[in-house]
Structures are given as C-alpha cells and as structure tokens.
Amino acid sequence: MDRPPAGDERFRLLVQGVLDYAIFMLDPAGHISSWNAGAKRIKGWSADEIIGQHFSVFYPPEDVAAGKPAWELEVAVAEGRLEDEGWRVRKDGTRFWANVVITALWDDNGELRGFAKVTRDMTERRNAEQALLERRRLVGHLVDAQERERRRIAWDVHDESIQSMVAVGMRLQLLAGRLRGDQGEVLGGLNDSVQTAVRRLRALVSRLRPPALDQQGLVEALTAYLDDVSEQWGLEYSLRHELPEEPSEEAAITLYRICQEALSNVHRHAGATRVDVRLSTVSKGMLMRISDDGVGTDTATGGAEDGGHFGLIEMRERAEAAHGWWSMTSEPGAGTTVEVWLPILPDLRDIEEEP
C-alpha cells in the first residue's frame, strides 16, 4: 500500500481509523491504491476486494455511461480539485447520496502521482433537508388554502349575512315607527340587537380578512389593527415603517398574521403597557420587530403553557413557509421582542420550484 504523503505513522493511523469519511487514493489512471475504515463502512468493500479496481465502480451506470468518472479526474487535474454531490453505489448495489472531493496530487517535479478522494455519506442529511423542504412546502400550501378559505367566508358573510341583517334592521326601524308605545319599544330593542349582531359580524369579517390589507396595504392594515386592539386591551403602541414599496400579497398577509399572533401573546401573557412595532428593510428583505415592555419570560420555556406554544410554532412556520425566519427573545423583567424577516421576492412561487 502507498505511504500517505506525510509519511508519518500517526498520520497513517489517523486516516486509516476515520470512520465518517471514506478517504482513499487513486493512481493517475483512476485505480484505487489505498482504502480506509470509513471507506469500508460507507461503501462496503474491504481493502482486499477493492484495491486495484477502477473507481468508476462507485458510480451508477448512467454516470459511467456519461463518462462522469473520467470527466471528474480531468477537472481535478485542470483545477486542482473537484467537489461534487450525487448518487454513488455501494458494494451491495444500493445507492447513497455522497459529497465527494477529489484532489490531484503532484510530486516535486510537477508530475501527477494520483488523486486523494474523500467521500462522505450525506444520505441522512439530504433526507432531513428534503423532509424539511417538503414540510415547508406543505405548510405554505396549508397557509395559502387557509387564507383563501378565510377570504371566501369573509366575502360570504359580508355580502350575504350582513346585507340581510341590515335589511332586517331597517325594516324593524320602519315598523317601530309605525307602532305606538310598548310594541314600538320592543321593536326598537330588537333593532338594537340586530345592529349589535351586524357590528360583530363586521368584526368577524375584519379578523378573517382585514379589508384594509387588500384595499390600502400592509401599513394601513396594521394601523387599523393596532388602533383596534390597543383600545380594547389598554395598550399604547407605536408603528414605525420604512418600507420602500408595498410587500407582495403573500408577504403582507404573513407579516400581518404574525403581528396579530404576537400581539395576542402580548395581551395574554406579557402584562405590558406598551408595544412598539417597527418595519424596516434589512438584507434584501423586510424585518418586522415587535417589542413590549411586559414581564418577559424565560425564552426556553416561554409561552409553553396554556396553548401559547402553538402560537409560537405557527409564527415560525409561517415565516419559514415564506422563506424567512422568526425569532423571539425575552428575559424575565425585560419584555419580549419578536422578530420576523421575509425576503423581498418578485414571486415566492419561483423560489419554491428550485431544488
């Protein structure tokens, strides 16, 4: 077996003993000339079985047919090294997803002596990445479907239920005016109930699909929402924004929903008197920061009780489904800050199709 370049026994033992990487050498023509324990573990062949064979046995037939092994050596010679990720084949014919680095080795006279090849089995990581990607895509579709359904219900309630209630209220007023005494009062009371129901339905419509979001944009919609809840919950608020342009519809609804969820957490847990919302442009994206002056929590367990935790997961998943990130920082006594960043994209769908 060839001596490793360092010629050092300890170094040889190190390379031989590494289990997580297949580390081996090829002669200038691509025949295997050394083998380590990691190579045996990842690829299945023992040193006796594999030394002397051409390294194309590691490649799937379609890559061999396309001349990929030879091409990789050519690139390594031309550029010094080559890195690749792709399918490779084990001794038993099964495939694994590999990260491969081939480095050309030259002697002092500038002559090619062979190649060092380091291969890592990335199958698990790739599977995990794919699962995560799949999950984000699924969450994205769910969120999209949920928003579409909410909007449809909002329109239906608005165009049908509220119209009918308004007509009923007008008729009750008409009748109340025609009747004398008690009966008129009863109808007047009924009309008050109908008006209350109309107001509640309008509030429902607004929660389901804030009309301002479609008609006037994100900042107006957030202002209307903050006006509304700050009065209800006795909170002071500020809203600062420096967005050069209106975000896409998907980004706007994502930011709006996360703000809604964060504010409802502030209301339920924080005991805050003031909340500051800030929208800015940071590293080709939009950053929304929501800070309160409440009691704060230990971030590690924050909001885990009484269903609050679900809200936190939902905020993060919504941000990630929109290709951004979400974070919450909090300390006991120092308030809580929620941050969400979304990239500014021409159309989120374009990115989703990329591998």
Added chain:
Amino acid sequence: MNSAVRVLIADDDLMIRQVLREVLDEEPDITVVAVAEDAEEAIRLAERDRPQVAVLDVRMPGGGGAHAARGILARSPETAILAFSAYADRAAMAGLRAVGVSEYLVKGVPNTVLVEAVRRLGRGPG
C-alpha cells in the same frame, strides 16, 4: 309643501331594495320613482326619470357604484348621488367623491340618517 323629492334606488340585494323603497316611501316628502338591480339599469332609469337623488350600492354587477355614478351624472347632471355602501372604506369613499358622489353612508346607519341625507340632497344646494 314643495313636491316630493324623487329618488332612484339601485342595489343588487333584493331585501335591501325592498326595504329601502319602503323606508323612503314612508316619508310624505320623498317618493321612489325607480328601482334598479345593477349599474346599467340604474343609468338607464336615471336618464329616463331624472331623479333628484340616486341611492346607489357601491358593489353591484355591471361596474358598481362608481360606474353607475359616472353614467348617471353624464346623462342627468342635476341628480345628486348618495353612495349606500357595505364598506366603511376610505379609499373607496375618496374614489366615489372623485367621480362626483355627494354623500357616502355605510349600511347599518339608522333609517333617520339615511332619510335626512336624501331629503337634504333632494332640496339641492340652495
């Protein structure tokens, strides 16, 4: 008393159309002369009947309140337009004012407010 204020109603919702007519006709000094279900019909009837006031829904088939208002004012410039909308929407309000709508009321206001607005528009600026 002067002759009654002549009013056109346009709304795509049958219940609203019916009750609007009753509420306005209940007033001795107001009379509903035409009822339309959409913008195009409203424009046609306004041209025919020359009402003093048109009470228009904002969202209707055939172009909606803004389209109806423009069409009516082009053919019957003396008609005052009252938008009777399901939305309290500032942008829509501004848009309707821009095409010449005189008054904007959100559905759900007391009948008395609506009646007063019709009466005021019917009397005209003088």
